Amino acid sequence: MDDQEVVGRVALVTALIAPGRLGEVKVAIRGGSEAFNAYAMDPKEAIPKGSRVFVVEYFPPRTVVVSLA
Numbered sequence: 926m927d928d929q930e931v932v933g934r935v936a937l938v939t940a941l942i943a944p945g946r947l948g949e950v951k952v953a954i955r956g957g958s959e960a961f962n963a964y965a966m967d968p969k970e971a972i973p974k975g976s977r978v979f980v981v982e983y984f985p986p987r988t989v990v991v992s993l994a
Contacts, residue, residue, distance in 0.1 A: 931983045935994055942972040950978060950991060966992040
């Protein structure tokens with residue numbers, strides 16, 4: 926996997942992703958970790974802080990869609 930690719934990576938939720946609301950995840954990328962705004966793949970799903978998730982879609986510059994790992 927390319928070091929620049931975000932989709933398919935495992936991320937850590939750093940701010941609650943509430944149903945239909947924006948949260949935050951940290952993704953290990955480019956030799957470090959970066960924060961991305963995040964939405965749940967299922968808009969009715971809440972994902973608590975500290976959960977591990979998969980990045981399923983990326984919208985530049987800093988938004989991802991995630992699913993529980």
